[in-house]
Amino acid sequence: MTRRTIISWLAEGLQRCGPLNEESEVGAASVPGPSALRVNARTVELPGEVCASFAVTGYPREVGAGWLEPLLTYPGRLDVSLHVEPVPPLVAAQRLRRQLARLESASRADAHRGRLADFAAEAAADDAAELAASLARGHGRLFRVGLYLTVHAATQDDLDAEVQQVRALTASLLLDAQPATFRALQGWTTTLPLGVDSLNVRRAFDTTALAAAFPFSSPDLQPRLGETPVLYGLNAYSAGVVVWDRFACDNHNSVTIARSGAGKSYFTKLETLRLLYQGVQVAVVDPEDEYRRLAYVVGGTHIGLGAPGVCFNPFDLPPGQDEDTLIRRALFVQTLVAAMLGEPLAPTMRAVLDRAVIAAYAAAGITSDPRTWKRQAPLLADLAAQLDLAAQAGTAEAGELSARLAPYVTGSYRGLFAGPTTTRAEGHLVVFSLRDLPEETRPVGMLLALDAIWRRVTDPDDRRRRLVVVDEAWTLMRESEGARFLYKLAKSARKHWAGLAVVTQDAADLLSSDLGRAVIANSATQILLRQAPQVIDEIAEAFHLTDGEKAFLLSAGRGEGLLCGTEGGSDRAAFAGVASAQEHRLATTDPAELAAPQRKKAGPQ
Structure with missing residues (x-):
């Protein structure tokens, strides 16, 4: 363990403990950090486990969306850390010009000496020229990216087996992973969620390559994200997340x-x-x-609805001030009565009901004037009373309607309509x-x-x-x-x-x-x-x-x-x-x- 790391842990522990006074005591138990730590050449031994770190120094020439997915879905415990640092456009342009000059100079020197063409250098020159043109047009930016891996295991033998599997996996992805020899502690801290790159092994990425390396990219679902994304869960076949926004769809x-x-x-x-x-x-x-x-x-x-003491008055007028609010509410009451009776209303019966609904509102002081709509709305019992008055005046349909509505007014089903909305x-x-x-x-x-x-x-x-x-x-x-x-x-x-x-x-x-x-x-x-x-x-x-x-x-x-x-x-x-x-x-x-x-x-x- 380095002296600087020990001092930083002690400082953090003292800050958490608060100010010192004569009665306060700060012991080793109050300082945060591992109870024991042993740093070897290539491994770090922690309580109950041992780990080894790697820095990726070589990358494939072309990558696709979600190309880090095999590392994220590794069945063992593998920490993957991606450190991204944007490069200012002016600095990026200068570095690209120097790189193009070096590659062009090397190519001309080989041709002058009669050597065979270096196809890797030619491919690098083409990529650098394409990237420089993209930056000049403002289509992308340049980033310095570091990719680091830390493998964990319970014992040294298990760690050796896990390391072999991880290196085989990185080789299949055309990644060159080198062990952090004599920098094992720095490699471990680099893969912790601290945002600190202690190894500083970087590679230049453009915007497209960096977007493809984003850990949450998923090759089997293209999420539509807007202002209301929702986490649905974890991908069943990977370690990625499934995030969806229904309000961003058609x-x-x-x-x-x-x-x-x-x-x-x-x-x-x-x-x-x-x-x-x-x-x-x-x-x-x-x-x-x-x-x-x-x-x-x-x-x-x-x-x-239906619970004791819960009432819901269908005659309540909405807070809007449309001129046809009262008419639409009267039409809804007719639809509700038809549902209560269990069958569509005949035209003559619907006309009688319409007059009774308007009369019930009028008896409560509610007319077509919007200023009266804030008054207390009538109840279903008031509608039944208007139907009884129409029946006494000789309208047979009104008497039939009143009789059939009796279970909802005075009978077993009256609880929901017995009073104003609760x-x-x-x-x-x-x-x-x-x-x-x-x-x-x-x-x-x-x-x-x-x-x-x-x-x-x-x-x-x-x-x-x-x-x-x-x-x-x-x-x-x-x-x-x-x-x-x-x-x-x-x-x-x-x-x-x-x-x-x-x-x-x-x-x-x-x-x-x-x-x-x-x-x-x-x-x-x-x-x-x-x-x-x-x-x-x-x-x-x-x-x-x-x-x-x-x-x-x-x-x-x-x-x-x-x-x-x-x-x-x-x-x-x-x-x-x-x-x-x-x-x-x-x-x-x-x-x-x-x-x-x-x-x-x-x-x-």
Whole structure:
């Protein structure tokens, strides 16, 4: 160990310990660093391991995208460090001129003495001339790049075997890796995440070659990155990362298909959480109440439709001041009543209902004058009262409508419409839970949630990136109103700067219907997790999967999947989802993990 390294470690330890006084004591245990370190000629011995470092001194003449990928995917422990230093354009031009002069002089001297031509020197001269022309036109820049490797092993014998394998790998890449003899400590510190190049073995790179050497470049997926990139996971076949931005695609929609238990809801929650970091507003239709904990932790809004004490008034007017706001709300109430009755309304009955809706608004003091729209909106009971008045005046259709609406006004289904709206659908995350809704009222509650989401998406006074997540979409596909909403949102969401994320475990519902196929066709991001053998052939035909991709989806673990990054699905990336411990606690739905804190709190019985 060098004296300078020891002094720097001691100085850092003293700074962490704070100022000295008479009561403070600084011992060896308070100084950061290894407990023991032995520097040999070519190796550094650390507690429990030994390592050897190499500097790359020779490179191939031409490289392709992701040419460092074999080093990054080495199965053993191999640290790869790439140090980049930009060269000022003036200095780069001067060095290139001197290099061209040396090469030209050597070529002429060989020709004068009658020697054979040095083809390597001629190739270097051509490359230098091409690079000089590129710099002169401003098409690129010059960089000094150092590439260093550190191999780790438990024992010296294991290290020797690992070194042989790494040197064979670098030779296959046409890289010349030389050991850092008598500079083993400097080689080890150079590959640490300190940003310090102690070996200073550099090579000149242009912009194109340096971009190809970027460690995160992936030859199997060309990411489209904008302002809202999201980490999907790690590449299943390499150490690279899979980063994707749905808002940088042609449209912002996605479809996620997987069998039950494959991790589709887990993956969707991770993407939702990471999009919230980017300032994207998210609305979720949650049939199973799986997003409650996520909404509470991030300060979102959770609306449990059907839960005791939760009311949602369909007569509420949106905050916009369009002249047809009242008319559009009256039309929606008619659609809602048709859903309550379970059948389309006859023309005469629709006319009676329209007059009753306008009369209910008028009784609450709300007219076509926008200044009256801030008054408290009427309730469903007020509409029933207007229908009763029309029935007393001799309108038979009004009496029939009032009688059929009785379960929602005074009967078993009145809870959702019994009073004014208790929770406004506002905030950066809004979750509509449908779990507590009975099957008889689920279409009605679903229509209320979809209408609230559509009003936010189409608000002309509040344009921003939005994502609408429809989890377990097969439950919506069974309902005509839900299927029409998905189709409408998939077609027009891009116009309103919004994206639709459809998540389903029943691929047959999407692939067997025209609406489902339209949703897939309008999704630029397609995510396939583990599939069941019964539907893999249908999935393979719809998404043009190869035999290898079919085998991967049949054997994929939880959270592993295939990202098809374009509308045509030509760019593919197999990935494994990753999450931090805190993200995992918010996203998991494993009953065993959710029950563990409760058992711990209860204590031994």
